[in-house]
Amino acid sequence: MTRLKPYLYVAPLVLLLGFVFGTSLVRMFEFSFKMIRGVDGPWIGWRNYRLVLNQPLFWESVGHNLQLLLAIPILIGLSLLTALLLYERLRGWTLWRAVLFLPYVLAIPIIAVVMKQMFQFNGPVNEVLRWLSLDFMALDWIGSPDIALWTVMGLIVWREAALGTILFLARLLSLDESLVEAARIEGANWWQRAWHILIPQMRGVIEFFSVICVITMLSAVFAYVYILGGGRGGPGTSTMVIELYIYNALTRQSLPGIAAAVSVMLFVVSLGLIYLLFVVRRRQDD
Amino acid sequence: MTNPRTLVADGFKQAALGAAALVALAPTVFMIVTALKPQSEYMVNKVGLPREPVLEHFRAVLGSPEFFRWMGNSALLVTGTVLLSTAVAALAAYAIARMEFRGRLTLLALCTALMAVPPVVMVVPLFVLYTQIGLISSYHGAILIYAALVTPFSVYLLTTFFRTIPAEMFEAAVLDGAGDFQILTRIVLPLALPALLTLVIVNALWVWNDLLIAVIFLQDDAKRTLMAGIAVFQGRYNNQIPLTMAGMAVASAPMIILYIIFQRQFVRGLMAGAVK
Amino acid sequence: MRRTLPLLPQMRRRDVLLGMGAAGAASALPRHLAAQTPSLTMWWWGEQELPGLQAFVEESIAGYDAAQVSSMLQDTSVVISQFQTAAAAGSPPDLQYLWNGIYHMESVWFGYVKALNGLMDEGILRDSNPTVLSNFRGNTYRTGWYPLPMFILYNKDLFDRAGLDADAPPLVWEDFLDACDKLKSAGIAPFGGGAQDGYWAEWYVTHAFAQTIDTVGEAVELFIGDKDFRDPRYHEHWTRLQELRELGFLNDEISSIELYPGIDLVPAGRLAMSMSIGTRLLEDSNATGGRVGAMVLPTFGQGALAGRPIVDMQGLGIAEGSSEPEAAAAFLEYLNSPERLEAFYRLTGWLPASNRFDASLIENEAVAGMWRSWNTDNQITNVTNLMPGQFYEQAAIPTGQQVAQGSMTGEEAGDLAARVAQEWRDFNPDLVELYQEWVEDLSV
Structure with missing residues (x-):
């Protein structure tokens, strides 16, 4: 009984993960080698991978x-x-903190819908710019293929910086303050204290946040792009990303095999990144 | 303290924070202000305050049963997912952190590896699986997916946390005759409250905000989530910006209200998880 | 056919339109009938683009005794995927709403839709106008339900202000450019709409690409590789769009606003011409006191389809997996009875598809005018209904958006289209064969 007990504790986990990931991950690999119509199809070897890797749109998404x-x-x-x-x-720093974290509390689809209105060619942002006689800056933020991805990027920075701020602040507050105090007494200014004393001690959390950001940018921008890009990575294909490529192949082109091949590649890359994250975390722990 | 140079420097810092806060708040302010403008006024006044604020858009949104149905659906999914994944993760993390058994490290490594799976990758095989066993458009089907996607991180975080609890506390409890389950519920979980709080917040926000799984696995109109609903809503009324903004404001209200009430726990919880 | 309201989460490209059925999934109350009465399920869509359709469906079900019908209004984004999923799982509805062309032909090829000839009265089926795009291997797979004329909507007051004859809109391209020039000189944005969500680019292809071909089958030949988009004739529509862009005839915000807000600019007096559809006409006409008109896109092309009015057709079909196909067919016949056709007009204010509808009932002048000029033997179907999903997403929409925005030339659009057509063939060898066969039914 006692020997079985640990297994009883982990059984729900194994069942849950087994049900959702177990067969699915295996089938994802299997599908990537098949020409799927509906729920199955003939084995075609590496053909899906060849097709994808030869398609300019795939590389554009990457x-x-x-x-x-x-x-x-x-x-x-x-x-x-x-x-x-x-x-x-x-004075009032907790209020600033509360306000600055607000972007992270707002759902991405909601904020993307709001931003999409704000950044229309004749929308409020451009109206303000024109009113300030900054007409040259009143760009077609979401309508121009040359600019749209930068606008998406701005939105991502706007929201994810809220998380970064909180993470960094948490680390700062956990530091031993005597060093900073000593520096202050010796006349180091704010910048010197930050650069020479605080930031070096934050290396671990900065590295950690960097890896999280990399993972986000590679595989978690669907909601941003879906709404700002008019549901299809537009204008043109200028905001097409890998997630949307997979989504389109699956739901709009009836090509689950192609979607699976790209998923496999994304999975492998993500696995590499998460490994990196742990190397970083372990170093941080030491 | 009253050194004039410090005063000037502090002024700059306050100004910088104020500017950042302005940028952080701007979309929310625009959303609310616009929702209070009549449609005709928005056409000519996109930036300023409403000359004569109207509540008709809020009334229209709050008067339509859809929004509340969507919120109810999202709340159901969030609750189900958080309960399921927290329970599963707590049990497993306790075993991994405190018990010896074969496959322990393999299990932990596997969990960690699954954190690397981008949700979009799971969509294809799960969609086929769910089609075959008839789980498309069912709440429990969606909850299982959400729970599976958030549980690996939960296990990882709780395992790390449980390991930091001093061994003496366990030994004392065992001497008092407590069993493992009692130790878990009476001692470990209360001690792990900050980490649990982090998990609840992160996982709830994740499920609440998800659009991808929601649009693919909950196709039935009656089961639409809030995020899928507002996506449709903005498409339907995309020529009535003030009405759209009222919808967005109402949709974000629950999280904003929760955030205002539990602001300190919110931030503290996130901090606890982030920097162990 | 997607068109109507653009929306967000489209499960499939075809879904297009927008959703938010006013009423959600409504199911008819079970009625107490004899145990032998067959029960039918019907999944439908359209309240979104034609308010009143729900009332028609409910009234029709309530007044029908031969079967017990329960209906569900589908969300726009899942009209096709929900049906295909259910069909693959072996539990489809008996009756299913079907958009035209490839939007239902793919389900036909997968074996999910039943041929209607032989199952229902041939005369009723023919008169319901299912269109040639519902035919495959000699069978017909849909009944028509209601038509969707597609045209250029223009603001007569703005035409007047620019010194143009509001009752004689331009017919050929030179006159069109001339009219645009006069409008622009008068400070009015001449042509355009909103292309941000992509549907505008689709509609542009509907109107302009049709001018370059002689039969709809010729469009299919371009996809299957018998003809080539790099041939200037087959990308002339994009070159013409480039011309409009370079002459400054498109509204400045076209790239950042969506389809419907773009059309709204015309009745609002801020844009002279945009592309629109019949189900909107009544409302736009009323909003302007009758000061909007409908015209065909002026012609540049030499194709046999150039300058002809375009009508798309929404329809209904029966699932292959239905256990009561005869009862379902009888219900479709009932929907096409003169009494039901009249009820359709009464409850929606719009026209049913069938020739058996008594057109003398139409009261509104704008709708009657549309009926007279669009419901002729001269009408053609919507060529975008033939586009493979991959081509639609990766060529038709991106090219139109970028040419309208000024970052792509017509020739580059032709190159991209040719490349994407080739990629589609490489990715879908099985569909190419079916398309090839389909051409036989279309090249008439």
């Missing part, structure tokens, strides 16, 4: 996910700056 990675330094920089400012604990 490129867009990679382009989103460019936002990470900005995201981290902004979060860090805000966290350091909050850490000063000036």
